[in-house]
Amino acid sequence: MDEIRVRYAPSPTGYVHIGNLRTALYNYLFAKSKGGKFILRIEDTDQTRKVEGAVENIISILKWAGLDYDEGPMKGGSDGPYYQSERLAIYSEHCGYLLEKKKAYYCFCTAERLTALREEQQKQKLPQTKYDKHCLHLSEDEVKKNLDAGMPHVIRLNVEPGQIIKFRDYVREDVEFHSDMVDDQILMKSDGFPTYHLANVIDDHLMKVSHVIRGEEWLPSTPKHVLLYDAFGWEKPVFAHLPLLLNPDRSKLSKRQGDVAVEDYRKKGYLKEALINFIALLGWTAGDDKEIYNLDELIKSFSLDRVNKSGAVFDIEKLNWLNAEHLRAKPDEEILGMLKEELTETKYAGFSDDYLLNIIAAMRPRVSFIKEFITNCLYFYEDPETYEEASVKKGWKPQSKDILMKFAEKISLFDTPAKEEYEKALKETAAEFSVGNGAVIHPLRLATSGVSGGPGIFDICFILGKEKTVERIKRAVEVLK
């Protein structure tokens, strides 16, 4: 196998789990860093779990994240189709081969018998519940008779006991299982669809997949896949089982303990750059101190050799930090576009680009999310209704009223005052009252913004403009007395 070919093979059962996005990312990074191909294959062999629109959702999320695939649905490729539901003939043909070779066998057991068997084995406290190979011992005649009678059936893998199944995992190195522990896995379901195990092995081989990079939850079923490759006489791909993404309590990342759908993060305003950067670092490191990466940089630095073995907790705090880093690094124009988009969701519309650009400049170091260009400084969009109580208590003195009126009077003299002129007016006012600048600054901040924190006071005044500034001073003076 010379060409590097990897695949992301989700099942279209709904939203895209953040852990799956990471699996897709690692596959993508590995392929791109090696000049290989990244394939998207839809594993839709479970008719009962199909969800309308799920495939479109998967594709749109990959697109959003910037993980463009080389072969797959909508795009095609040399080894399609890329929907397993369209490859049924291929599976049944290959399964026929297995049957012929006695590597697989028909099973006519009912679901009831299997359930009873399982319960019985549990009651007997057997180490493991397994199929008892009952149908393996059916004679050829019996099988034929059942088949002719149209009896529902499945096809099972015939696992020979007493052997050691070894394989090498890129991340975990040598792993071995005893075949006594592996069940006679159903390969073909009674509805004629293959199970994951069969379809996955056949497709990976036919699609010339060189590396199977997937989550660690697949490690326990890998011996089944190894057995299948051997039964077919095929060369095995390189397996690489990625460490799991974990909840804060170290269990597998799941709903109920936070958001797991990529869509949720997108809706909450997380940047794709931040999310990609973050999940790339969950289980992989370049080994240096670099923390901020874009996709191209990840491709350049990525290596499967440096993937970790142990699970990684999804720490939202670090994601938030990365979001802020990526957001603040964006050019004004891009932020402007996102801000305007965000504003359409609010009652604040109609502000000019120049006005918004001023807000962006003032707020940039103070935000982690786009929406905070609004929520962290509402006073740029509407007049303050109330005044932060604690700061009123602390900063509003009996004299404040006169001081602010004086300041208002001074800036009224200007047509459109520049920042420096606000500053000059403020200093003069302070001097005339023989007080420190703070005695003007704090009440002024309160009057114009209603709160105690934010951009520099001259920036606020300048952005608001003379009219608004004076207007707000007058109102504050009236309300606060």
Added chain:
RNA sequence: GCUCCCAUCGACUAGGGGUUAGGUCGUCACUCUUUCACAGUGAAAACACGAGUUCGAAUCUCGUUGGGAGCGCCA
């Protein structure tokens, strides 16, 4: 229960026989800014435990403990 996997600060991790065990997030303090942030500086904070190998173990081996995943006609 059984099988397999894993184990460095609270989190992500570097280091893989001799290091003051390094970085990042978070936390705290200080500096800057008469605000809040940003930035900068600094601090607290880790090799799960026990044996063995070795002159020397976080690092290698074994065991223990702990955690996780998997045991479907789901993927």
